[in-house]
Amino acid sequence: MSLHAPERSEATDSLREQVHGAARRSRVAARGLATLSTEDKNRALHTAADHVLIHTRAIMEANEADLEVARAAGTAAAMLDRLALTPTRIESIADGLRQVAALPDPIGEVLRGRTLPNGLQLRQQRVPLGVIGIVYEGRPNVTVDAFGLTLKSGNAVLLRGSSSAAKSNAALVTALRAALAVEGLDSDAVQLLPSADRASVTHLIQARGLVDVVIPRGGAGLIDAVVRDAQVPTIETGVGNCHVYVHESADLEMAERIVLNAKTRRPSVCNAAESLLIDSAIAGVAVPRLVAALQDAGVTVHVDPSEEELRAEFLSMDIALAIVDGVDAAIAHVNEYGTGHSEAIVTADLAAAQRFTERVDAAAVMVNASTAFTDGEQFGFGDEIGISTQKLHARGPMGLPELTSTKWIVWGSPVTGHTRPA
Numbered sequence: 001m002s003l004h005a006p007e008r009s010e011a012t013d014s015l016r017e018q019v020h021g022a023a024r025r026s027r028v029a030a031r032g033l034a035t036l037s038t039e040d041k042n043r044a045l046h047t048a049a050d051h052v053l054i055h056t057r058a059i060m061e062a063n064e065a066d067l068e069v070a071r072a073a074g075t076a077a078a079m080l081d082r083l084a085l086t087p088t089r090i091e092s093i094a095d096g097l098r099q100v101a102a103l104p105d106p107i108g109e110v111l112r113g114r115t116l117p118n119g120l121q122l123r124q125q126r127v128p129l130g131v132i133g134i135v136y137e138g139r140p141n142v143t144v145d146a147f148g149l150t151l152k153s154g155n156a157v158l159l160r161g162s163s164s165a166a167k168s169n170a171a172l173v174t175a176l177r178a179a180l181a182v183e184g185l186d187s188d189a190v191q192l193l194p195s196a197d198r199a200s201v202t203h204l205i206q207a208r209g210l211v212d213v214v215i216p217r218g219g220a221g222l223i224d225a226v227v228r229d230a231q232v233p234t235i236e237t238g239v240g241n242c243h244v245y246v247h248e249s250a251d252l253e254m255a256e257r258i259v260l261n262a263k264t265r266r267p268s269v270c271n272a273a274e275s276l277l278i279d280s281a282i283a284g285v286a287v288p289r290l291v292a293a294l295q296d297a298g299v300t301v302h303v304d305p306s307e308e309e310l311r312a313e314f315l316s317m318d319i320a321l322a323i324v325d326g327v328d329a330a331i332a333h334v335n336e337y338g339t340g341h342s343e344a345i346v347t348a349d350l351a352a353a354q355r356f357t358e359r360v361d362a363a364a365v366m367v368n369a370s371t372a373f374t375d376g377e378q379f380g381f382g383d384e385i386g387i388s389t390q391k392l393h394a395r396g397p398m399g400l401p402e403l404t405s406t407k408w409i410v411w412g413s414p415v416t417g418h419t420r421p422a
Contacts, residue, residue: 237386
């Protein structure tokens, strides 16, 4: 996927101004959101949930129009399922907003503070990032999830969804903006950018001074293109070549359950296992058993994988199988082929588990647990904007705290003031 700057023309200049104009309005909205009380934000989230339900019919009609276009284009069944909305899914989307309202508000949280010997009082507290751009593919539910999390964390959001979900996203944003208006809030706290032309992504990610951070959610091509061409800070999310390593001490019944769950629970998501590593010490017993279990579940096992397959994020009922000679070889394999998302070891050996967790370079490392647990809700801090695979600012599931920055507040003496000696 390429997002290189488009050649200048009247049309591209118009699109650029459209995107940057939306960003300027977002900055205005963000200033108002930054000082909203928790009660005001929670009330707006409940009103937004109500409006999503009120607009169910319009949302369903828009979604069916998107689905008709997708079917005519021969879109794969798995992608159609990601695009599709049903009354039950819309109810779940609305419930998600109510769940965000129930989460603790991170804004104003004091992370650290002290009084210096000279009497200056310091505190570091959480503040909103400001304007967040989110570039995403397929799933219309991300539109509402992103709105809920950014609103609760005091941020304005610019949404650039895929053209395949353009009508669905527009209907959802119409409902959300109506809810904000009812609450007397700036509707430009959530805006949907044009999706027909990829150049809108370029204009968003190069809106330096207007957009504070961009978060791409989607496949490797999208994420790589955004990170490569962005002129504003980005947070990488989502690409997951996740491994399950079955150690020589593993209980094979446990290993089978974990491997099947990690691979087959939802094969199209980023925390699904894409590679199975089996220790050579037990390969004679473990390989036939685990391969048979996977094949019985409908998984294609690539038993002699190519370099490309070892690096693949299949997002399908496929898995690569490799034999490794011990825990150090497994660690080396994971660090070479993994994407820093989620990695798992199945073992009864505490020392092997400790070595694996210490030396594997990933956002989440599991011991005797499925990679499917890398999820904000499963981790106990609510919904997430994505899974960050980078190392700066945020790593792992990104909830409300990860959508904040900090500022230092310094209080001098109200009587004499404070000046710094020469």
